Amino acid sequence: MSAQAHASGEDSPTNGTGSALSGESWNDITPDAARRLVVAAVEAFAERGYHATTTRDIAGRAGMSPAALYIHYKTKEELLYQISKVGHLRSLALLSEARDAAAPAADRLATAVRRFVRWHAEYHTTGRVVQYELGALAADHYAEIVALRRRSEDAIRSIIEEGVAAGDFDVPDVSGTTLAVLSLCIDVARWFNPRGRRTPDEVGELYADLVLRMVGAPRQPARP
Amino acid sequence: MSAQAHASGEDSPTNGTGSALSGESWNDITPDAARRLVVAAVEAFAERGYHATTTRDIAGRAGMSPAALYIHYKTKEELLYQISKVGHLRSLALLSEARDAAAPAADRLATAVRRFVRWHAEYHTTGRVVQYELGALAADHYAEIVALRRRSEDAIRSIIEEGVAAGDFDVPDVSGTTLAVLSLCIDVARWFNPRGRRTPDEVGELYADLVLRMVGAPRQPARP
DNA sequence: TCAGTATCTAAGCGCTTGCTCACCCGACGG
DNA sequence: CCGTCGGGTGAGCAAGCGCTTAGATACTGA
Missing domain, CATH: 1.10.10.60 (Homeodomain-like)
Structure with a gap:
């Protein structure tokens, strides 16, 4: 597989928001x-x-x-809402940043997946709550969060659409593939175990490769 | 409520166990x-x-x-255990059947994914419970279920390993890819909506294609 | 005909839940 | 030296929880 050497600087193609630093x-x-x-x-x-x-x-x-x-x-639910909101905003920022970078679609998709997955692995406890406890939110909070999720989905879809338009990707069903890519990444929060064999970086790298295959992008271009 | 009609026949390349008929x-x-x-x-x-x-x-x-x-x-937990056990046995049977079929690895993998996904979509309520409520099981029941899950994972891994050995697949990280494939399929139970655009059959077909791409299998062979 | 069994219910027990209330405390400006 | 105020506590309330019990009902085979 691709060497995961990649010294720190590795990504952060845009850091306009200044969010890149924050850990948890x-x-x-x-x-x-x-x-x-x-x-x-x-x-x-x-x-x-x-x-x-x-x-x-x-x-x-x-x-x-x-x-x-x-x-x-005020309530236990408000705690959940707070967590859910912060987590979803962070996800959306991550994906939007990747979408808006000045780079070929394949690079942007790989970056989006790499970071999204890495976040879900690194902060898998937060990810678990963010992704799997939505159902416990009050109706109005739930609606707000669902809107954020839709925007995240749109970010991924945009990258894939642009890749198809540019002739870089071969994707028969764009919205289905979008769903699958997001689903694949999200589920990392469920199974990731920090005491397991893989580091968040490794999982991110693996998944970026798998997703490029899913969209039929030509084999991974050498990265600087 | 759930229409359990489902015209049965459709595929069933092997039906040695006789389990193929059961709907819910x-x-x-x-x-x-x-x-x-x-x-x-x-x-x-x-x-x-x-x-x-x-x-x-x-x-x-x-x-x-x-x-x-x-x-x-006896208890509410026993109800969950019953559901979890039946669901996991069904999953395992599905995957084992596909693994043991006499066919090229690509066909077996596609069949496994198609049926596994279709089941998770068609019976997404059951799937949701089976896949996301494990944590509520009592310790001994949990251990038993985890053993079943490991066997399911082994079934998928076997197919991928055999595909690699036969030169049909190009997979740098077999166990990572196994994890990803299973994860992708399982997560269908979370997002699938019977009132959405896609039927279980369509999702199964889409996912079988995506998974073949993930393992680098040559483009989909025509199906009868 | 009638004891035996399987199935079900109304009532409720002991406990835990999310949340509230009356009160306490140390820091600090005047 | 004191009043105020943000942050904290111990005790506890009403409601709801998983589960049990005593007894009703219907069906069975002898």
Whole structure:
């Protein structure tokens, strides 16, 4: 397979948003206790699911009493909403950035997949909550999140459409393939295990290659 | 509710096990009330998740009082276990059959994916429970199910390995690609919507094509 | 005819849930 | 030196949970 050497600089074709640096993106939540609660909630939701997680458990992990949770968040659902929103915005930013880069469609698609997958692997707990606990959101919050997801889908679809138009891709069913690509990437959050054989970087590389095959792009161009 | 019509015949290249006929496979559960409970539980678990589903809800959907549930199943978890077991056995049978067929690896892989995906689309409620509610199983039940999943993975891996050995496939990372193929198929249960544009057959066909591309098989052989 | 069995229900037990309330505490400006 | 205020607590409420029990009903074979 392709050498995964790629020194750090590797991507960040555009960094207009300045989002590229952030690791887990809870850093800008204040006060400190509110941030600890979000982190605790992500862990708990990812481990046991939203409904199986108790507010006592979340508060406990954050090192405070059950009642303290309600100083910072009105309900347990609001915590989920916060997590879901931040996660979806991050996904969308990632994919939009890749779509808008000045590069051939194949490169942009590979970059999008590589980063999207890497994020889902690296922050697979967050990813799990973001991708699999939507159903627990209140109706209005759910609608808002679904709109963000649609925009993410559009970003991928755009790249594939442009690749087809440029004659770089061979894709009989663009919207079906878009769905499959996104689905493939998202599911990484479900199975990824940080103690497994593969690093997030390796999975990203593997998946970028697989997706290029799916769209019938000529074999991976040598990367600088 | 689920039209279980499904004209059966369509493919079935091998039908040694005789399992090919079953549609939704709850038909052989007796007595009738126990079957109704399983069907109700599948619907409820798929809609809201295991933990958000109450025994009162399940019993209600099955048209009986909450207490009646416990005549047929010892606990709510046993219901989940039953569903999970039947579903995983069905998946495994599907994949094993495809693996053992007398045909080139590409055909066997395409058949495996086509049927696996079709099943996850057609019975996406069951699929949802089977694939996404494992975590709610008791420890011993969980271990048993995980063993079944490993055997399913082995079936796919075998086909890919044999395709590589025969020179039909070009796969740099066999076990990674196996994971990706399974992941892609499984995730159909999450997003498939019976009121959407695509039928289960169409999704199966699309995915079989995509997977052949992923393993670098020469373009799809004409099917009879 | 009638005990035995299988199936079901109304009522409810003990416990946990999400969330609230009355109160406490240390930092800090005047 | 005190009042205020953001952040915290212990206790607990109403509701809902999984599950049990005592008893009703219908069907069976002898």
